[in-house]
Amino acid sequence: MHRFVAKIVLFAALLASPAALAKxxxxxxxxxxxxxxxxxxxxxxxxxxxxxxxxxxEKAQNDTSPxxxxxxxxxxxxxxxxxxxxxxxxGELSAKFIKLFSFDTLTIKRTALLEKLxxxxxxxxxxxGLIYADGQRITxxxxxxxxxxxxxAERGNAARxxxxxxxxxxxxxxxxxxxxxxxxEGERQPDGSIQARKVEFQHVEVANGEARxxxxxxxxxxxxxxxxxxxxVLKMHWATFKIVPDHHAQDYISKLGNSLIPAHQKDLxxxxxxxxxxxxxxx
Numbered sequence: 001m002h003r004f005v006a007k008i009v010l011f012a013a014l015l016a017s018p019a020a021l022a023k024x025x026x027x028x029x030x031x032x033x034x035x036x037x038x039x040x041x042x043x044x045x046x047x048x049x050x051x052x053x054x055x056x057x058e059k060a061q062n063d064t065s066p067x068x069x070x071x072x073x074x075x076x077x078x079x080x081x082x083x084x085x086x087x088x089x090x091g092e093l094s095a096k097f098i099k100l101f102s103f104d105t106l107t108i109k110r111t112a113l114l115e116k117l118x119x120x121x122x123x124x125x126x127x128x129g130l131i132y133a134d135g136q137r138i139t140x141x142x143x144x145x146x147x148x149x150x151x152x153a154e155r156g157n158a159a160r161x162x163x164x165x166x167x168x169x170x171x172x173x174x175x176x177x178x179x180x181x182x183x184x185e186g187e188r189q190p191d192g193s194i195q196a197r198k199v200e201f202q203h204v205e206v207a208n209g210e211a212r213x214x215x216x217x218x219x220x221x222x223x224x225x226x227x228x229x230x231x232x233v234l235k236m237h238w239a240t241f242k243i244v245p246d247h248h249a250q251d252y253i254s255k256l257g258n259s260l261i262p263a264h265q266k267d268l269x270x271x272x273x274x275x276x277x278x279x280x281x282x283x
Contacts, residue, residue, distance in 0.1 A: 025086035057100035076192030241283040253282040
């Protein structure tokens, strides 16, 4: 009897031990917080890495990324695959294998629309300031190459004006608006920001072919007859939808949808080719 009780106590002790609570787990995600080179987080998982655990990665033949990766290179936004022992009680994942999924999170080359107008200042040594685009905070230093690339219309205007000294407009912060693309190259920093080596702006334009496509696919709307509760019709190039004949529903949906339209889009004058003809309906 005493031997049986002893086995039960031993079994309970094993269940309560850290080893019993740990289980093998593999996760794949983006680093959301960095505490130290051996401690970081991916969402709700607290990752710990023994100093003997190396970081593996695959390198494409045409990849110019670094051939080695130091633990200090782990940044907020770095994409990793982690295999290890997960302690459910503490939420801690002890890494036994770490693989870098993409160097794109360390060396950045991307194009995105500006989220807000940049804060840039120039002195005799170059530009300094911040750019926000694609959810990223991009730092411009005096070593950063900053330029404005003319779009097709601007190149055409320069050719008509026979301006041989320039391919297009010179860059100044005042020449930018929220319908501007920014191409940026740089390295991600420990705080998640990007230190830019090169920044190139280009104004958005609507090509003739794109304008024709928009006109071709523009939806046709027949308003509902609210008095007789007859649904309206929204006819698109590939489908037809019925519009709910309820004034309250339409007003609510329209107000909600219009609140999501960027302010700079609302401020564009009618007839501007960059103005998107938003129309929010409940179907």
